[in-house]
Amino acid sequence: MKEEIKTAAEQEKTGLEPEISGAEALLRCLVEEGVDTIFGYPGGAIMPVYDKLLDYSDRLRHILTRHEQGAAHAAQAYAMVTGRPGVCFATSGPGATNLVTGIANAFLDSVPVVFITAQVTSGLIGTDAFQETDILGISMPVTKWNAQVKKAEDIPDAIARAFYIARSGRPGPVLVDISKDAQFAGLSYSYRNCTYIRSYNPVIQLQMRDIESAAVMINHAEKPLILAGHGVILSGASEELRALAEKGGIPVAATLLGLPAFPNNHRLFAGMLGMHGNYAPNILTNQADLIIAIGMRFDDRVTGNLKKYAPDARIIHIEIDKAEINKNVRVDLEINNDAREVLAALIPLVRQISREKWIREFRILDRVEYEKVISPETEPDEGEIRMGEVVKAVSDLTEGNAVIATDVGQHQMAVARYYRFSEKSTLVTSGGMGTMGFGLPASLGAASGNPGRPVIAFIGDGGFQMTVQELGTIMQYQIPVKIILLNNSFLGMVRQWQQMFFNGRYASTEMVNPDFMALAGAYGIQAHRVTQRGELRDAIVTMLAAEGPYLLETVISREANILPMVEPGASVSDVTLTYR
Amino acid sequence: MQQEYTISLFTEDHIGILSRITLILTRRQINIESITASESAVSGIQMLTMVVSTTPDMVNKVARQIEKLVDVIKVFVHTNQEIISQEIALYKVTTRGLMSGSMIGDLVRLHHARILEVTPEYIVVEKNGSKEEITGLLAFLEPCGVLQFVRSGRIAITRQVKELNAYLKEMDDAERTRHVPSEVYN
Ligand SMILES: Cc1ncc(C[n+]2csc(CCOP(=O)(O)OP(=O)(O)O)c2C)c(N)n1
């Protein structure tokens, strides 16, 4: 790294600007990378950067969260709605360690976030100095790349690499740790975007032979099924996915993060895969003769028991990360490349076919699921309010076009199942990690990145209280998020498992909750509480029409379960519709 | 079925890369039986040779995960038949023990070992060879009183013909001629 800086500096010697501080150089680099918003939290080691930030407030907006974890989730959500890397600042020691959950969350869901942590003065590194932690070592297993900078002149190159690595190939979080003395020291500033790293080759040559093989497999299949994952969205391949599905008459099932990749009201949409996914795609995975997996990684929540997964199917895996291919499921054809590139090349080779008989099999099972599960959940006319009807009402009123953030638990699955995502929608949720506490900070990050679109957060009463302090951030910046608190007074998802698999022994899952109206009031956030079905729709309409932030608490059925379910260890085709 | 594999890999000479590699093996509970790290024939590029025992399926999974690391240039996985490998060992034995009987003669004739230093108290012996040969010599010397024994990790050369330089050139060429797809994240 050092050598390259030297040559770059030498080449540009004549064009060099006068010295600026490392802290200022960092901010200039961010401006060069097109950053306009930073989420973060200050502290001793990062004070030089914050000091300079005041001078850059016209170009860089800093949002002070109430906890570094909140800043990390917000930065991730910002990236998910804008399509540009999120940026997050934290100080050394506890500031840096508070980021770890957020970094890991971004890592598992392949979201580009550039984390900047401050480090103690370079002479003190390694001595257990005050607020020194080895954040490089701690973050190593959960970052795509990380580096420490101890000299001001190394800052521009490190930042350039950080952005290039974060957003290219399979995106992911990166971390740059900058010592305090490097922030203070001066350098002759010049910036060059990074476009090439010898040991890193995110762009792969397309092999037409593989594309042709895929086309032959698709054209000869009788029961093909597309599995669309987050990769479709990350590569911007939604249009191509739709074109492929329509031309080949192929049903499309989605993973949790892949839901907005394909219009959920399309006749070829088969529903969500996996543990709480839809009935038809789970059962028919095991009848398909060809699976075309695009930008997904066969997570265990999607596949259920691997030994009984897709026994009759040949599998084509289109995936940018080679290490994901043949990791969980053995595939017949691997296409290690960007989803959009592959689909664009594949579409012309696929024959126009309509597979009405195969599609009908989905419709028949959909009907069964509708009668047994969906209708009672979304259109009940008696009993307590159900999560599903709340989500469906919001889906109808926003026409599936909103930015939806969720926390983790039953309500997350209700959103995934009952919000009808369109290609214009965005789903900001914690998939791979299942991080409770993600929803509230993610919603404020999403709203900061996308002022034009409504942002609605569905959050459980448990997860809400994990990062509830972010109401302070929402208040301070008047971020217009609409928060729907689905209050069942339980850690609902864990309670469901206790009911189903631990003989109904409710160990530490029932909660005595605070007065959420008073809590919102303390933050000056408009709030309303609904307990009756009759008030629900109007309450949602009022919330959506309100200016500024809004909390709508809906008191829902305490002990409702999310169904269908592929029980742990079961095959996807053994998905159950009713609780025994 | 478990089998011995030699993983050879080339990396940029950057801090922390060894940690990242061992993290991947640790997560899969794969023990590194030996490891050798040194500069490769190309200056600025490090070469690592690791010996692991695992299944064919698993070795390929971890190799792909290692190759994915930003600072790793190329990973090769070889079975023992595909490589020519050597280890080196040093033995410090008592002079009195080694001088008795026909030990010295057998040492040179049967074990093809070299003597590096002789003092009245001890003799230092060096041996290159396979793991088995080195262990065999240790057993042979045991009766003389072995004061110290040290062995290196494995170094290996492949029987295949394509060399690292060719890969590096390929990568640079690909970079120069590549067509850059528009990224969503930019
Ligand atoms: C940080 C964290 N701790 C624990 C869990 C385990 N967990 C998963 S869902 C859940 C319950 C969530 O309860 P709540 O937020 O009220 O949502 P509900 O399931 O009731 O909709 C728990 C404890 C988790 N996913 N994340």
Ligand SMILES: [Mg+2]
């Ligand atoms: Mg709850």
